[in-house]
Amino acid sequence: MQEIMEMAGRLGQALARTDEYQALRRAISASGDDRELAELQTQIQELEKAMQGRLQKGEEPTEEQAKEYESFFSSLQSNGSYQLLVAAQANFDKVVGKVNETIHQGIQKGAESRIILS
Secondary structure, eight states: OHHHHHHHHHHHHHHHTSHHHHHHHHHHHHHHTOHHHHHHHHHHHHHHHHHHHHHHTTOOOOHHHHHHHHHHHHHHHHOHHHHHHHHHHHHHHHHHHHHHHHHHHHHHHHHHOSOOOO
16 A cells, blocks of 8 residues: 555655646646636625525525626636636646546456455
8 A cells, every 4th residue: 555655645645746837836826816716706706695595594586696796707707817717627627637547447357357466
């Protein structure tokens, strides 16, 4: 098990050196510096809390809340920092997906092998 954990650590380090991960880190940093994005996120969170409160009381969100939410979310999606962050996350997720698929293939191949390693 120790060997597997060491390989996992090396894999994590290798993933951290990929262009996709570096782009994700830059996008996260840039989004953290974007005041407009931070304000939109805060407004959305506050509105979501209010809507959740109504739902917990068995009430539907008001039409005004729904329209306001759509407006905030539309603004969020058109924010440049947010777009970069989403794109960078999607690209890194693709890399991780390929890694997971390769690991899965290795597991299948190992399960079919008659050689048992301790």
